[in-house]
Amino acid sequence: MKMPDISFLDSSGRPIQKAESYTGTGTGFGGQLQRWNPRAKTADAALLPDLKRGNARAEDLVRNHALAKNGVQLHVDNIVGHMFRLSYKPKWRALGMSEEDARAFAKEVEDAFTEYAEDPINCYVDAERKRTLTMMCREITANHTSAGEGMASAEWITGRPGALFNTAIKLVNHHRVCNPNHAPDSNSLRAGVKVDRFGAAVGYWVRNHDITGYGLSDGMGNAWTFVPRETRWGRQQFLHVFEPRGDGQTRGENQFLSVMEQLPQLSKLQQTKLQNAIVNAMYAAVIESELGSEAAMEIIGGDLSTDKLTQYMSTLADYHEGADIRLNGVKIPHLMPGENLNLLTSGNADNGFSELESSITRWIAAGTNTSKESLTKDYRELSYSTARASMMESWRYFMGRRKIIPSRFASMVFALWLEEAIDSGRIRLPRSATRGFYEAKASWCNCEWIGSGRIAIDGLKEVKESILLIESGLSTYEKELAKMGEDYQEVFAQQVREMEERKKAGLPPPSWVKALALAPDQEEPEAVGGVS
Template sequence: MNALRKIKRLKAGARANAIRPVRRVGASHGGTMANWNPQRAHRGSERLDRERMQTRTEDIVSNDGHAASIRSTLTTNVAGPGIRPQSSLAAKKLNLTADQILEIESAQEEAFELWTSEAHIGGLLHFADIQALSVSTLIPFGEFCYLCRFLDEPARTRKQRNFSFTLQDIHPLRLKTPPNELMSPYLRDGINFDEDGEVDGYYIHTPAEINDPESYTYYKAKAGHRRRFFHCFRSVDPEQVRGVSILAPVIKLFRDKYDFLDYELIAQIVTASFPIAIERAIPPEGFDDPMSKDWDPRWYQNVDAGQILYTNPGETVNPISSDRPGNNFDPFFKTVIRTLAAAAGLPYHQVIKDFSETNYSSARAALLESWREFEVYRGWLVRHFLQPIRIMVLEEAYLRGYWKIPAGAPGFYEAMRLWTACRWTPPPRGHIDPDKEAKANERAIATGQKTYKEVLGEQGKDWREEFEQEAVEQNYRKKLNLPVLDPANVQTYPDEPEEQEEEIPKTGAA
């Protein structure tokens, strides 16, 4: 009986495994796949590959106009004039009234605004400038680093600062492993991990100077609950520990494009100089010996404007012509730029800053797509950098008495996340059709789909500041006996019919 059941199980297993999976073409070794054998960097080459790649991308964004445009576009749209926080405390969870919440939120925002001008250790950068520097560094290096500095009281008083907490920017190439620690099992590319894989600290390299040898300084990642070092990068691979530039997949194409355009430009310069070649038969007709005393040739090294050339006997003048660039230069070059823009997640027109070949619908679709990309960057920046910094600032502001917690509410350390909750206001989004978008916001507020806080936040404004300013202006109009503005009295106009969009001529580019 047992043998019969065993036979039945074997037959069932055979039926279950009767159909084998289809072999994937990507795993074959035939045809064009024969020599495709990707290699993984080993522990010793990981650091060298990263440093070489970061150095190349740094060179590209410094010398290539389109790479610089990508960095400028992302920096301007992600950080812009600075992402501002708006305190958003929960009254019910904190056991506070609405008036108490407004008072605390206002005090918190004033304290943080006071710190923003002191954010940089050297006093060179406002916090908005630090945000722009962070995004600008992220593009070529894929990461950025800041050391948290805490001034002691004498230094804080001497420098006339209200806060001791400041930030010092660190070049990503300075984050590296000391030579004597290359074999450490917990140290990887300048970052030291503990047994659980959590970052313990960072090694910062100081290059050798004339009188000082090179050195490596170890900084702990945290001191208690406070951050001591910010190393931020967007993770795209599992177990990733260092950043990768978004330009890395197309770095070779950038370099080839740069050389291609440079060679074409040189060819045009040579052609524009109108070079000529004098062709001569040897020996010239009528002279048996070109070196005889009767042979006194004329030589032309330069051709001036309006000059008439009289050649020697037997010579003819031939202009050197060039057929470059060819007819396919423009579509080919645009295809290259589109590839580079796609790697950066940007529309082609935003990279070249030319919207002459687009219409309203395509421009709006492109800008909405890029805006989603900017929001992803901005959300990542807030989570990993801006909000942790704000928590540290509000903690010091609380300890220094810039804002207070009313009696009966939970303590700061007891409910730190609740006391530091906020909404970060991004730079204002550009308007393609301001009238349509204003009407859409008006309907959204009227139907409860949006609040003034959300609508004004999308425009990079603080709703409290706007309401306070509106009240000031209304009171001043009353003082001057001017009519008080009433939205109900605004004259409305019927929507204009949509204009017929012109068809964009095809240029042959993909």
């Protein structure tokens, strides 16, 4: 039995309205929000049921949609760049050694690790021997953009000719991490991740490859391997990087979920507009005749026989062919008496297409955290100020992503390598250190990573800004050169070598002060219509 609605009345007999603290929790003006009643869910409850479908759609967009593909490429180029450099910084105070010993040790470690990680010929850092560490970081960043996470396993491969280290990294497709035999999620198993009572990952179920039937299958077999997160002594076995957004979140969310509806519709809109443009470029020529039905019947012999009709049409065709009148090469048809020539063209109206397309691309740019101009490669409406504001906003976002995704992944790889290098004796800890590797692993593995440099819209202004920051004590050469994607130690060493070579060649030393004095100040352009 349905319970009757209960309402409270005031002293005048009118229903008492419910007091609302926020207008967003009410029904809205005119009741627009009355039917908007989403359920409150945890991050996993909202994401995991449709995780596979959402990631598959995002990957399809990246493969086939230009804006989606460029959105991923912008993340890769701005976050990682062409070279992901290690800047090793052991916490020498926590390790009980002097700063001088720490710097010497850091230089030794950087040289040895770069030789291992960025070997473009052997690629021993990659279990597949296809990628350098920079290439792996680029792939992890691309996967994180389109799938919300990056995954890899730590392998121990012996017997490789010429390899000094056995540590190798195998990148893992995120689709392969799933529950064994497609079992439903539970409190301890979520989307292929085994977790403890606090939600921390204990291990990962990885589905094997199946190379048969490519083109018909998804490339995955029907057997699963359990990979623990780490060994009993703390060596990491599975690398999983993503940025959680909520309590207990197990897997990452891809960048395109908020614009999944707009992206494919934009391509359909453009295709429809293109077809419309093709139709608008076409015309049809029609010859109208004033010849009545009775006159036509008399001409064709009183009946509609095929022979008479064919004879009549042939007569008209012979006449039109004979009347070959041209003006500057263009034929002007001389029609039979009573005939008219009409040209039929379709209407050509924009119907607000440009504004609609611009609105959709702005929405997509906001959802992918990129600027509309860089996403569409259209910089016509930018001035210096707007271009710099857009660039700085994107730069702040990219630097946050660099710290959380590729830097964290690269630090995991570095920790695995450093552990083996110390254990094998190829790297020896400074004698002044008071704590061993396993006693202070985080301090020994502390490092920064230098990726792509910040785009300089006006090179002269950017250099002047850096000089002023350094001279005023607000920044350092290390930070300013890192903004350019350079390692200050490498730059300083190269400058010393060049100064010595210039001195031997009898050339005067360069004067940065004079070079700056020769560069006049430039006023910011006021006109809008291009980046100055």
